[in-house]
Amino acid sequence: MINPENYLTQIAAVDLSALPMPLQKGHEFLMKATANATDWNTYHNSTAIRKTIQLYFERLGEYIANTKKVPARKSPKKVPPSNTENQETHQPTAKQKTKKPEQEAVQWVERMPEELRFIKRYVNLDGKTKSKEDILRFINSLQKAIVEKRIRKTSPYAEQIKYVQERLLEVYNSMKGKISLELKPETAEALKKLCGGEKVMASIGFIKRYISMNEKPGMKEKAKALLDQINKAMEKGKISDNDPYIVEIHELKKNLKAFTTDKTMKTLEIEQATLNGLEGILGCACQNLNGFGGKPSLMNSVDFANMEFDTLGFQGKWLKLIGDPSSNFTAMVFGRPKMGKSFLCIDFAGYLARHHGRVLYVAKEEGLDLTLQQKLNNKAVAHPNLDVASYLPSSLAKYDFVFLDSVNRLGLKPEDLNRLKAQNRTKSFVFIFQTTKDGNFRGANSFQHDVDVVIEVPQKGKAVQMGRFNQGGEISIFNNYSQAA
Numbered sequence: 001m002i003n004p005e006n007y008l009t010q011i012a013a014v015d016l017s018a019l020p021m022p023l024q025k026g027h028e029f030l031m032k033a034t035a036n037a038t039d040w041n042t043y044h045n046s047t048a049i050r051k052t053i054q055l056y057f058e059r060l061g062e063y064i065a066n067t068k069k070v071p072a073r074k075s076p077k078k079v080p081p082s083n084t085e086n087q088e089t090h091q092p093t094a095k096q097k098t099k100k101p102e103q104e105a106v107q108w109v110e111r112m113p114e115e116l117r118f119i120k121r122y123v124n125l126d127g128k129t130k131s132k133e134d135i136l137r138f139i140n141s142l143q144k145a146i147v148e149k150r151i152r153k154t155s156p157y158a159e160q161i162k163y164v165q166e167r168l169l170e171v172y173n174s175m176k177g178k179i180s181l182e183l184k185p186e187t188a189e190a191l192k193k194l195c196g197g198e199k200v201m202a203s204i205g206f207i208k209r210y211i212s213m214n215e216k217p218g219m220k221e222k223a224k225a226l227l228d229q230i231n232k233a234m235e236k237g238k239i240s241d242n243d244p245y246i247v248e249i250h251e252l253k254k255n256l257k258a259f260t261t262d263k264t265m266k267t268l269e270i271e272q273a274t275l276n277g278l279e280g281i282l283g284c285a286c287q288n289l290n291g292f293g294g295k296p297s298l299m300n301s302v303d304f305a306n307m308e309f310d311t312l313g314f315q316g317k318w319l320k321l322i323g324d325p326s327s328n329f330t331a332m333v334f335g336r337p338k339m340g341k342s343f344l345c346i347d348f349a350g351y352l353a354r355h356h357g358r359v360l361y362v363a364k365e366e367g368l369d370l371t372l373q374q375k376l377n378n379k380a381v382a383h384p385n386l387d388v389a390s391y392l393p394s395s396l397a398k399y400d401f402v403f404l405d406s407v408n409r410l411g412l413k414p415e416d417l418n419r420l421k422a423q424n425r426t427k428s429f430v431f432i433f434q435t436t437k438d439g440n441f442r443g444a445n446s447f448q449h450d451v452d453v454v455i456e457v458p459q460k461g462k463a464v465q466m467g468r469f470n471q472g473g474e475i476s477i478f479n480n481y482s483q484a485a
Contacts, residue, residue: 002057004040014064022246023063026056029247052251059247114150115157118142120195122164126183135172142168160194202238203245206230210252214270215426217357217400220260223268227256266358266385269397312356318348321463322453323470327400328426330450331467334433335457340477342366342405343375344455344463345432347477349403350381357400359386360393364409365432396424405432414450 002010007030016027033042033049043050121138142165145151151161171181183191209226213219230253233239239249259268311324322331335341346361353359363372367390376382387399392410396402402424404410407417421429431451453467457477464474 002061004034004037004043007057008037010060010064014060019063020242021244022241023056023060025244026053026059026247029053030056051254052247055250056247113157114145115155115161116195118145118151119157119160119164119191122168123183123188123191123195125181126188127180129178129180131178132172132175135168135175139165139168139172157194160191201243201245202233203243203249206233206239207245207248207252210256211270213268215267215397215400217267219268223256224260227253227260230256267398267400315355317475318351319470321455321465321470321473321475322467323473325428325452325469328428329452329469330421330429330431331453331455332431332433332451333455333457334435336435339457339460340463341432341457344457344477345403345405345430346372346375346381348430349386349401350383352401353383353385357385358398359401359403360396360399361386361388361403361405362392362410363388363390363405364392365406365434396427399427401428401430403430403432406434407431408434418450 011027016024019027030053031037033053034040043053118141125138142151142161146161152158155161171179206226206229213223213226230239230249234249239246243249255268255270259265311326312329314322314324333341333345342365349359349361366372368388372388376386376388392404404412412420417429417431451467453465453469455463455465455467457463461476461478462474463477464472466472
């Protein structure tokens with residue numbers, strides 16, 4: 001049985017280049033995770049990585065055992081061709097079966113080339129009714145890809161892209177309203193044939209969907225559906241043991257099954273090391289699949305105007321104070337002592353816990369003492385989704401919202417907060433600050449510029465807000481404190 005202690009000895013007798021691709025990928029994964037099999041701490045400390053490597057050990061052991069059992073085949077002796085009439089004949093004899101025409105070879109890829117994606121999009125216009133705005137969006141998207149050099153003049157599909165661009169411009173310039181587009185049959189057939197040469201592997205599509213669920217609430221049903229679809233794809237042979245990413249698919253299935261069957265797990269959590277490995281497979285920063293990270297930096301105004309942004313759906317006094325922010329907003333709160341900023345923030349934490357996800361309140365300012373307990377005992381605050389701590393944990397994976405009370409007591413600088421946000425792109429943060437004698441928040445001015453929402457408590461029981469979601473909102477802190485928002 002292969003294990004960490006004997007792995008290097010076992011693998012030394014194996015020709016790595018002759019291994020099936022899934023086992024080659026397993027070896028590469030192991031060597032990266034264990035510093036070339038010299039440091040097994042990650043293996044012992046990470047359940048996901050340990051299970052992945054153990055599955056690889058099992059498959060490698062089976063391969064080695066089967067290789068030893070099967071004797072090497074001798075090459076058959078070459079028989080010189082005879083001059084019989086049936087030799088090399090194109091006419092099948094009675095016993096010969098007519099061969100079916102060979103299907104064109106399909107190249108399975110991790111990602112469809114950018115050019116083929118646009119060509120396929122163009123082919124899909126055939127027989128469709130489109131407006132000038134629809135054609136303009138297509139033209140702008142294509143030109144953007146060319147400007148950003150995602151499509152280059154040296155591309156093997158440069159001629160086809162040039163044809164698509166010229167044809168689209170010609171159609172757009174002649175349009176007066178909606179039209180039905182028709183491609184010449186021979187053109188459509190040639191472009192379809194071109195696009196059909198490469199297809200994205202089913203395993204890659206499943207990995208993308210899996211990553212997109214990471215740390216998002218309300219994913220139970222989608223996770224069940226994804227697991228069912230993966231199982232069906234494997235049953236039908238769409239994903240086989242020869243798939244380059246079969247090891248990742250098996251690990252993905254285990255995690256999905258654990259998530260869908262464990263009622264205590266509210267969100268699907270992918271360990272950072274595993275996530276990094278999957279992102280490497282896809283060749284992208286896949287946290288961009290969540291929140292606003294996926295927005296391009298350059299967009300046509302029509303495209304941008306038609307985009308849909310996800311918001312949290314705030315209600316009641318929090319909508320009045322803050323507006324309706326996105327799921328990864330940041331806020332800062334400051335005010336003089338005893339004015340109510342902690343009451344406000346704990347009330348806000350309770351609201352988020354009841355309606356929007358898991359919340360961590362780091363109470364470094366006052367610690368886990370009686371005053372914090374009294375605030376939490378209010379029926380509108382204490383909730384199973386709200387955790388409190390006197391320190392900032394190293395992992396925030398299970399939380400959707402994090403309160404830091406206070407940034408000053410925690411000894412955090414602007415660069416520390418920026419790093420914290422960068423490492424947790426899908427989470428929202430509320431930073432609470434001490435103030436100076438003048439009533440200004442204590443710290444660098446850059447703190448204020450790095451957040452979406454700034455809430456000040458200028459006098460006892462009053463909160464005013466300046467931010468991007470609702471300029472000038474304000475509420476009374478204590479009047480509604482005992483009421484559910």
